[in-house]
Amino acid sequence: MTLLCFLNTLMMATGQMLFKAGSAGKSIGSVLDIIKLFFSPIVFVALCLYAATTGLWLFILSKVPMSHAYPIQALAFPIVLLASMFFFKETISPMKWLGVAIIVCGVFVATRG
Structure with missing residues (x-):
């Protein structure tokens, strides 16, 4: 189920990049x-x-505790950050x-317990 959580996060990050x-x-x-932009x-x-x-x-939420699934969603931030660097040539600060x-x-840490 962790892989599905990660897939969900990738899909969410991809949607942000498309937006x-x-x-x-x-x-x-x-x-x-x-x-108009919606179309x-x-x-x-x-x-x-x-x-x-x-x-x-x-x-996913019907199968696993939210306390396991939701922290994985936080990985959308680093995924989008990396993608914005490559696709939009954004500069990422230290x-x-x-x-x-x-x-x-x-x-x-959150997904180990």
């Missing part, structure tokens, strides 16, 4: 602009992925790397 890609360079000044191909795929992620999350290390250690 970023789909909204980059867009002028969003109203609710109507956001609604752009990249954002629409991200929304569908999020729907699938939610379905998988519900399945403090963010330190934060990632703390998160990864925390997930390791």
Whole structure:
């Protein structure tokens, strides 16, 4: 079940990256602009992925304690950080790397008990 939790986290992080890609360079000044953005191909795929992620999350929660499954979701932060560095050429500060290390250690500790 831990692998499904990690898959869920990967799907969630991928959705975030697609949201970023789909909204980059867009002028969003109203609710109507956001609604229009929902129907752009990249954002629409991200929304569908999020729907699938939610379905998988519900399945996971029906099988394992939340106290085991939920900490794994924290790995979305380091995954998105790494992906943003590679795909969006973002600069990652040393403090963010330190934060990632703390998160990864925390997930390791939290899922061992």
